Amino acid sequence: MTGREPRPTIAVVVFPGSNDDRDAAWALRALGADAQLVWHGKDELPPESSAVVLPGGFSYGDYLRCGAIARFSPVMRAVEAFADGGGPVLGICNGFQVLCEAGLLPGALRPNASLSFVCRDVAVRVEEAAAPFTSRCEPGGRLVIPVKHGEGCWYAPPELVDDLDRAGRIVLRYEPGENPNGATADVAGVTNEQGNVMGLMPHPEHAVDPMLGSGDGALILASLVDAARDRMPATV
Amino acid sequence: MRATVLVRPKTGILDPQGDAVRESLRHLGFAVGDARIGRVVDLELDDGDPAAARAEVERMCEQLLANPLIESFEIELDTQ
Numbered sequence: 001m002t003g004r005e006p007r008p009t010i011a012v013v014v015f016p017g018s019n020d021d022r023d024a025a026w027a028l029r030a031l032g033a034d035a036q037l038v039w040h041g042k043d044e045l046p047p048e049s050s051a052v053v054l055p056g057g058f059s060y061g062d063y064l065r066c067g068a069i070a071r072f073s074p075v076m077r078a079v080e081a082f083a084d085g086g087g088p089v090l091g092i093c094n095g096f097q098v099l100c101e102a103g104l105l106p107g108a109l110r111p112n113a114s115l116s117f118v119c120r121d122v123a124v125r126v127e128e129a130a131a132p133f134t135s136r137c138e139p140g141g142r143l144v145i146p147v148k149h150g151e152g153c154w155y156a157p158p159e160l161v162d163d164l165d166r167a168g169r170i171v172l173r174y175e176p177g178e179n180p181n182g183a184t185a186d187v188a189g190v191t192n193e194q195g196n197v198m199g200l201m202p203h204p205e206h207a208v209d210p211m212l213g214s215g216d217g218a219l220i221l222a223s224l225v226d227a228a229r230d231r232m233p234a235t236v
Numbered sequence: 237m238r239a240t241v242l243v244r245p246k247t248g249i250l251d252p253q254g255d256a257v258r259e260s261l262r263h264l265g266f267a268v269g270d271a272r273i274g275r276v277v278d279l280e281l282d283d284g285d286p287a288a289a290r291a292e293v294e295r296m297c298e299q300l301l302a303n304p305l306i307e308s309f310e311i312e313l314d315t316q
Contacts, residue, residue, distance in 0.1 A: 064275075065303055072300075101303065108306045110245075115252045155249065155306060182250060 007034040008228035011049040013079065013095075015040045015059035015070045020092065020205060024055045024221075027205040031218060033225045040073035051088045051132070051228035052079055054095025056148075056203055066109060066151045067097030076102060088132040088227050089197045090220075093149055096189075096199030105192055105199045106164060107156035112149070113182025119148040121213060123175040124188045124202060128168050132227030133191070133198045136219045143172075143216035145202035147180050152201040154183040154190070161185045169193070172200055237281045238314040239293045243302045244274035277301055286315055 010033045014021045025035035035053075036046050045052065059070035070076070076098075083089045083104055091099040099105040112118060121144050129139040137143065156164070161184055164170050172189030179186045181201070189200030204217030245251045251272050258271035279296075283289040293311050302309040 064300070068300060068303070108303055110250060110306065111252055113250060113252050115256055153250065157305075182252075 005032060006229060006232055007032055008050045008225065008232050009034045009036060009046055009048045010051040010053060010225070010228055011036055011038045011045045012053045012055055013038050013040055013075055014055075015057065015073060015094075015098075017059045017061055018055050018057035018094065020056035020203065024053050024092065024205040027208045027218070027221050028053070028225060030208060031222045031225045033228060038075060040070065040075045042075050043078060045075070045078045045082060049082065049087070050231040051090070051224055052082055053224075054079070054089070054091040054098050055205075056093035056095060059094055059098065062151070065101065067094060067099075067101040070094075070098045071102040080104065083192070083197050086194065086196050087231070088224060090133060090224055091197075091199035092203055092205065093147075093152070093201055096201060097151070099197060099199045104197050105190060106160060106169075107154050107184075107187075107190065109151050109201075110153040110155050111151045112153050112180070117148070117150040118152070118180040119146070120180065121146050122178045122180050122188075122202060124172045124178070125175055126171070127173055128171045130195070131223065131230075132196060133189075133220055133223050134171055135223040135226060137223070142175065143202075143219065144214045145204055145207045145217045146213070147202050149181070149201055152181040152183065154181075154187045154201070156184055156187075161187070164190060167193070169195070171198060172202070237283060237286070237289055238316075239279045239281055239289060240312040240314070241277040241279065241293060241297060241301055242274060242310040242312070243277065243297075243307050244309070245272060246306055246308050249306050274307075286313055289313060
């Protein structure tokens, strides 16, 4: 990074009960983006947004099902339109749950098989190293990123898992023995069919500085910043 | 009119809460083969027509109350 590269605007949505929004914004800013917090009640994203992050937390108290109520927030219509137009959307933890409930991502997230809230570093394998979320990762590389959730057990029926696998849409898998929640096929992160929407349970925004245990999450967020920069209107 | 919606995890979906409750019941000496935990939603409806009310509650289930990938639902109407 030269520091002279343009800073793309990345919208970080704030739901009532989000609690990783500021961490995500901080990490994105440190990685060269102009992160803007956007309240869920807004009908629109900032017009210059070139990526969107749905952060972790407990939107609407996780009432009914995690993410089930947040998906109907006014801002989600704008997020869906942004995704339909090919814009990159990353959902982290609760954001992943919201995207699954909204039908933007396949599968559903159920209570952890252990019934325990799990809060620790996990190792995940990068199954697909590609834009817009993992272009800075090595294919097959190992990332250590923390998880912290009670309902991160991703579920999809076996035939859907096979389809996703064949299509290269399972981007991140927990390493053998590392699955913290009982997720089907060790899935830690998946994309939509077009590849521009991804959700993951681990928190890359909590792993952007080796001083705090791991900097591996920065590879994912910096990939997103790269993709967002590529989508900026050309300024000559 | 009142409606009660029963939402259940579909067969084959891992239900760790049900498993924990089954084990707890067994510890208490009850002979329990399986336990599954769902959710009850009691609704008060303005609609006086049972067929229309049922159709309305079905839409509620499809849009919000149940996630069709992992949950099934049942609707009971109380027309009293």
